[in-house]
Amino acid sequence: MKALIPLLIGALMAAPSLANDCYDKFIEDGAYDSRSFQIPDYQLENDFESESLDLSKEAVVQVAKNLGCHESELGLHNKSAQVARCQEIVPGNELSKVCYLESDVGYFMISKDMLSNINIIFNRWD
Secondary structure, three states: OOOHHHHHHHHHHHHHHHHHHHHHHHHOOOOOOEEEEEEEHHHOOOOOOOOHHHHHHHHHHHHHHHHOOOHHHHOHHHOOHHHEEEEEOOOOOHHHEEEEEEOOOEEEEEEEOOOOEEEEEEEEOO
């Protein structure tokens, strides 16, 4: 039992550092406050027009994986649904739809362009 205590303490201490490692990958160790990423929509399962929020979460997870992060490091599931929302900037204009997501590493704005690309803007927490 005594041997398990140091292991448990070590595991608990490592969890926050994983999120910090992912955060460092997004900001490239302080080189960026904000970054933009682009993913072709055919690489994602969901559809932006009908499943905007699901596709946005999927796109953010894909960007994180491309940077070498694990999905669990983002903390998307730790945030309430009130901090994840999609809305048309110009009501009635589907092309103006933007989604906003918060995570443990920062917040994201996601949109789709007319060339079938998903554009992801990352902003760090200050």
